Amino acid sequence: xxxxxxxxxxxxxxxxxxxxAVLIRLLVKAGAxxxxxxxxxxxxxxxxxxxxxxxxxxxxxxxxxxxxxEWNNHVDLGLWADAFIIAPATANTLAKxxxxxxxxLLLATYLSARCPVWLAPAMDLDMLQHPxxxxxxxxxxxxxxxxxxxxxxxxxxxxxxxxxxAEPEDIFKQVEFFFARDQRLKGKKVLxxxxxxxxxxxxxxxxxxxxxxxxxxxxxxxxxREGALVDLISGxxxxxxxxxxxxxxxxxxxxxxxxxxxxxxxxxxITVLAAAVADYRPTVQSTxxxxxxxxxxxxxxxxxxxxxxLGKLKHNGQLIVGFALETNQEMENAIKKLxxxxxxxxVLNSLNDAGAGFGHDTNKITIIDxxxxxxxxxxxxxxxxxxDIVHAIIDNLHA
Numbered sequence: 001x002x003x004x005x006x007x008x009x010x011x012x013x014x015x016x017x018x019x020x021a022v023l024i025r026l027l028v029k030a031g032a033x034x035x036x037x038x039x040x041x042x043x044x045x046x047x048x049x050x051x052x053x054x055x056x057x058x059x060x061x062x063x064x065x066x067x068x069x070e071w072n073n074h075v076d077l078g079l080w081a082d083a084f085i086i087a088p089a090t091a092n093t094l095a096k097x098x099x100x101x102x103x104x105l106l107l108a109t110y111l112s113a114r115c116p117v118w119l120a121p122a123m124d125l126d127m128l129q130h131p132x133x134x135x136x137x138x139x140x141x142x143x144x145x146x147x148x149x150x151x152x153x154x155x156x157x158x159x160x161x162x163x164x165x166a167e168p169e170d171i172f173k174q175v176e177f178f179f180a181r182d183q184r185l186k187g188k189k190v191l192x193x194x195x196x197x198x199x200x201x202x203x204x205x206x207x208x209x210x211x212x213x214x215x216x217x218x219x220x221x222x223x224x225r226e227g228a229l230v231d232l233i234s235g236x237x238x239x240x241x242x243x244x245x246x247x248x249x250x251x252x253x254x255x256x257x258x259x260x261x262x263x264x265x266x267x268x269x270i271t272v273l274a275a276a277v278a279d280y281r282p283t284v285q286s287t288x289x290x291x292x293x294x295x296x297x298x299x300x301x302x303x304x305x306x307x308x309x310l311g312k313l314k315h316n317g318q319l320i321v322g323f324a325l326e327t328n329q330e331m332e333n334a335i336k337k338l339x340x341x342x343x344x345x346x347v348l349n350s351l352n353d354a355g356a357g358f359g360h361d362t363n364k365i366t367i368i369d370x371x372x373x374x375x376x377x378x379x380x381x382x383x384x385x386x387x388d389i390v391h392a393i394i395d396n397l398h399a
Contacts, residue, residue, distance in 0.1 A: 002032040006083075007027055007081065008077060008081040008083070009024060009036050010039075010085065011036060011037070011051065012038075013041025014042075015156040016165035019088070019167070023171055024051060026172040034056075034057065035060065038059055061105060062104075074105055075112045077112065083115050083118070086117070091136075094137060094140060097136075116178060120147075120148040121147065121165070123163050124156070128150060148166045149166065150165060151166055170244075183225070183227025184227065187227065190268060191261065191268040192223065193216060193261065195234045196210070196211040197235045197256075199253055202289050203288070207282065208236075208278065218382045219390065220241065222383070223270070228270070229245055231264045233257055234251070235251060258303075262313075271320045274323055280300040281301055282300060305341075312342065319393065322338065322346045324349075325350075326350050330348055334346050338370070343370075344370055362379050364379040365389070
C-alpha cells in the first residue's frame with residue numbers, strides 16, 4: 001500500500017526524535033521513498049547521518065544545501081510529497097503551524113504541501129495540557145490535518161502522564177491505512193456498539209452484565225481492516241484498539257449509549273449492535289451510598305430500546321445487524337427479534353453452547369438474514385467469528 005509513495009518526515013527537537021529512525025525503517029521497508037527535514041534543534045537529539053543512512057536520501061535542514069550553496073526548494077518538496085509526517089511535533093512547532101509562522105525549511109515545506117499531513121505531538125504532560133497547546137492542536141485539526149494522539153507513560157522529565165509520542169508502528173499504521181486501496185468497505189461509515197452498560201443504583205453500586213466487549217471490538221477491527229470508518233461506542237470494558245480507522249467513544253449507561261448512537265446513526269451505512277445493553281435501570285439513583293440493610297427493594301424502569309429505535313429511523317441504503325443471546329427457543333426468538341426491530345441480519349448465539357456467550361475468547365454463532373435463511377458456524381476464536389460476520393455483511397450489501 002505504501003510502495004512507491006513519496007513521504008516527507010519532519011523531525012523536531014525533542015527526545016522522541018530517536019523514534020523517527022524506527023519510523024523511517026518501517027516506511028522504507030514498505031517501499032516508500034522518504035525524505036527527511038530536520039529542524040536545527042533536532043540535531044541535538046539524533047544525527048542527520050543516522051536518518052540519511054536509513055532513508056537513503058540526504059537530510060535537509062536549511063534553505064541552502066550544504067557545500068554546494070544550492071537552494072532547497074520548499075515548493076518543489078511540498079508538491080513532491082504524497083504524505084507529510086511530522087514526528088515528533090514539539091509544542092513550539094505546533095504553535096508555529098497553528099499561527100502560520102514560516103521560519104524554517106520544515107515550516108515552509110508544510111505551508112507548500114498539498115498532501116495529507118499527520119502530526120505526532122510529543123512533550124511533557126503540563127505542556128500538552130496548557131490551554132495554548134490545546135487551542136493550537138484544535139486549530140491545526142481544523143485545517144484538515146490529522147493529529148496522532150500522544151500516549152500515557154514515563155516522560156523524559158521523570159513524570160508519568162500523557163505526552164509520549166505515539167509509537168512508530170502506530171504512526172505507520174495510520175499512514176498505511178490511509179493509502180489502502182483494495183478494501184471492500186472502503187469509505188463506508190459504520191456504527192458498532194460493544195460491551196455492557198452499567199446502570200447506577202448509588203455512587204458505588206450498579207446493575208450490569210458479564211459482557212466483556214471482546215466480540216464488538218473484534219467486529220470493529222475487522223470492519224476497519226476492510227476499509228470502513230468505524231464509530232465504536234463502548235460500554236465499560238478493558239478492551240482496547242489502536243486501529244486508525246476506529247474512533248472509540250466511551251459510555252457507561254444505556255441512556256448514554258442511546259444518545260451516542262442516535263447522534264451518529266443517520267450517517268452510518270452499516271450498524272452492528274453487539275453491545276449487551278441493560279433492559280432496566282433503577283427508577284431513582286441515590287446520590288449517597290445506600291447503607292447495608294437486611295433487604296433492599298429496587299423499582300426499575302425500562303431503558304431506551306436502542307435497537308428498536310434505530311430500526312425505526314433506518315432509511316434506504318442502511319444496513320443493521322443485531323445480536324440475540326438466547327437460552328431457550330433460540331431460533332424462534334432470534335427471528336422474532338430480527339423482524340420486530342427491522343434488522344437486516346441477526347447473529348444468534350446460545351448460552352447453552354460451551355465456549356459461547358459472555359467472557360469467552362470464543363463464540364459459536366448462527367447468522368440469519370431478512371428472509372430467515374440461516375447459516376451456522378462452528379465454535380471459533382472471536383476474531384475469526386468477526387470475519388464471518390463481516391463477510392456476511394459484505395455479501396448482504398451486494399445481494
